Amino acid sequence: MSEEKSLKKYRCTVCGYVYDPTLGDPEGRIPPGTPFENLPDDWVCPVCGASKDLFEPV
Numbered sequence: 690m691s692e693e694k695s696l697k698k699y700r701c702t703v704c705g706y707v708y709d710p711t712l713g714d715p716e717g718r719i720p721p722g723t724p725f726e727n728l729p730d731d732w733v734c735p736v737c738g739a740s741k742d743l744f745e746p747v
Contacts, residue, residue, distance in 0.1 A: 696710045696711060696722075696724060697710070697724075697725065697746050697747070698710070698725075698746070698747040699725045699744040699745065699746055699747060700744060700745055700746075700747045701734045701736065701737065701739050701743060701744055702739070702743050702744065702745055703734065703737050703739040703743055704734060704736045704737040704739065706734050706735065706736040706737070707747060708725055708728075708734075708744065710722065710723055710724050710725060714728075714732075714735055716735050717732060717733075717735055719732070725741075725744070728741060
């Protein structure tokens with residue numbers, strides 16, 4: 690169950706982009722399977738550049 694929680698999707702509250710951990714963020718060099726919580730602190734939305742604190746769980 691903890692693995693399921695860690696692979697939760699998060700949505701950018703600025704532009705609506707959804708980070709899907711099963712896909713990762715290829716442009717940001719984030720490999721598939723990376724939970725949102727494990728993204729680097731300086732990771733930003735690949736669409737609008739919003740910081741991680743502007744994302745919410747979906």
